[in-house]
Amino acid sequence: xxxxxxxIGFHYGAEKLGALTIPIGxxxxxxxxxxxxxxxxxxxxxxxxxxxxxxxxxxEMGLDPRRDLSVRMAFVGAEPxxxxxxxxxxxxxxxxxxxxxxxxxxCGPGVAFECPEQSGMHLWxxxxxxxxxxxxxxxxxxxxACGELVLTSLNRSGTPLLRYxxxxxxxxxxxxxxxxxxxxxIDRIQGRSDDMMIINGVNIFPLQIEQTLLRIPGIGANYxxxxxxxxxxxxxHVSVELASDQFQGTLSHLExxxxxxxxxxxxxxxxxPVVRLLEAGNLPAAEGKAVRVIDRRPHAGKEC
Ligand SMILES: [Zn+2]
Numbered sequence: 386x387x388x389x390x391x392x393i394g395f396h397y398g399a400e401k402l403g404a405l406t407i408p409i410g411x412x413x414x415x416x417x418x419x420x421x422x423x424x425x426x427x428x429x430x431x432x433x434x435x436x437x438x439x440x441x442x443x444x445e446m447g448l449d450p451r452r453d454l455s456v457r458m459a460f461v462g463a464e465p466x467x468x469x470x471x472x473x474x475x476x477x478x479x480x481x482x483x484x485x486x487x488x489x490x491x492c493g494p495g496v497a498f499e500c501p502e503q504s505g506m507h508l509w510x511x512x513x514x515x516x517x518x519x520x521x522x523x524x525x526x527x528x529x530a531c532g533e534l535v536l537t538s539l540n541r542s543g544t545p546l547l548r549y550x551x552x553x554x555x556x557x558x559x560x561x562x563x564x565x566x567x568x569x570x571i572d573r574i575q576g577r578s579d580d581m582m583i584i585n586g587v588n589i590f591p592l593q594i595e596q597t598l599l600r601i602p603g604i605g606a607n608y609x610x611x612x613x614x615x616x617x618x619x620x621x622h623v624s625v626e627l628a629s630d631q632f633q634g635t636l637s638h639l640e641x642x643x644x645x646x647x648x649x650x651x652x653x654x655x656x657x658p659v660v661r662l663l664e665a666g667n668l669p670a671a672e673g674k675a676v677r678v679i680d681r682r683p684h685a686g687k688e689c
Contacts, residue, residue, distance in 0.1 A: 394493045395430055395460075404428075414442040422448070425455040430485075430494065433466040433474060434675035437606045440477045441629070441666065451479035460485045462494060464674045465553075465574045465592055469599035473606050484573055488551060491536060497571050505558040505570030512540050515569070516548070517557060520578040531556040533578050534571065552577045582612060582678065584619045589654045591677050594623060597653045603628050603642050607668050607675075614682045621658040623650065629665040 399406045407424060409417055417439065420426065431439070436459055443450045450456070456478055461471070462485035474482040486506050487494035496513060497506035508515050514537040517526050526532040534551045554577065558570040576590040583589075591610055598604050605626040613620045625646070639662060646660045669676075 394495055398495070414439055415446060418443055418446060418448070418454075421454055421456065427455055427457050428459070429456055430460045432463055432674060433461040433470050433482075434464060434607070434671070436461060436474045436482070437470070437477065438670060440474075444629075450477060454478075456480050458483065460494070460498075462486055465576050467592055467596045467599060468573065469596055470606060473599065486553075486571065486574065488553075490546060490549060490551075491538060496536070500562060500564040500566060502562055502564050504562065505572055507562065507566050507568040508571050510568045513537065514539055515557075515571070517555065520552075520554070526556075529556055529559045531572075531575060552579055554578055580678065582610075582680070584612065584621050584654075584656050587655050589621075589656065593653055594650060595677075597649050598623075598625055598646065601642070601645055601649060604646060605629070605665055607665075608677065609668055610678045612678075612680045612682055619682065621656055622661065623658045624661040624663055624668060626663050626665045626668055 396406050396408055405424070407420055407426065409420060421429070429436070440450050443454065448454065458481045459474060459478065461474065461482050471482050471484065474480070481501075481503075483499040483503065484506055485494050485499070486497040486508075488496065491513065495509070497508040499506050516535040517530070517532040518524060518535050519526055520533040531554055534553050534555050536546065536549050536551060538546050538549075554575040555571045555573070558572055561567070562570055576592050581588055581590055594610060595608065598608055599606060605628045608623060608625040611622040611624070613622060623646075627642070643660050643662055646662075647658065650660070651657045
């Protein structure tokens with residue numbers, strides 16, 4: 386198994402199961418791939434954005450992640466991502482990708498995990514008392530409604546946390562899981578209560594933009610949202626990399642793709658963005674969690 390730096394608990398858990406574990410953090414991608422190839426790594430615990438970027442490095446090394454490596458599954462988490470991103474990871478690597486949820490303040494990865502049904506993450510309710518509240522009022526939301534996850538640790542002997550506001554937005558998935566486990570499931574994280582963007586008074590979450598872009602064939606998974614102020618109005622700029630084989634297309638093909646992206650985003654978020662298409666590999670690569678939003682308005686200057 387291979388692990389990202391966040392997974393100390395994960396590391397020892399896997400060792401307890403008898404798995405050979407290779408702790409390795411983001412960065413020096415070619416060395417990571419060499420390790421994966423030589424040790425015939427079967428499972429990786431990885432940031433979703435890095436799983437897609439690592440696959441491009443595999444291709445650059447003349448390898449096919451589906452044929453030349455032994456990876457069968459990935460546990461992805463630690464940054465909000467969409468179902469479309471999961472599907473891209475599964476197709477690119479020809480693996481199963483399971484969503485995981487955790488936060489350093491609790492136990493790192495391992496607060497909630499998907500089972501083989503891949504229909505929501507079972508939260509370990511024997512370890513955590515979970516509530517979903519309205520982020521504005523702190524009051525519980527209706528069962529199944531989206532709100533902020535609040536956790537209380539039940540089994541910690543040191544630094545217990547009581548009703549800890551995670552800022553992560555999710556919901557309890559109603560009903561029971563076909564796998565038979567009875568711990569309730571939380572839905573994939575919809576974003577953070579503090580990463581909502583307000584563009585000319587319209588509330589927008591970065592994941593709405595990701596989801597829309599990934600539904601357009603030919604568009605890649607790496608994007609950057611920038612908010613500018615122009616003539617006292619907010620202006621949304623979205624730069625997105627194309628899938629690796631698309632930049633060779635004709636100018637009219639690229640213009641068509643750009644037009645479809647603008648129209649799809651306008652329909653989803655109610656704001657017309659400026660869309661810039663880039664050749665794959667042209668956005669700055671983050672060493673850790675991907676930087677998706679830069680607010681360049683004079684009153685903001687905050688990255689999230
Ligand atoms: Zn299940």
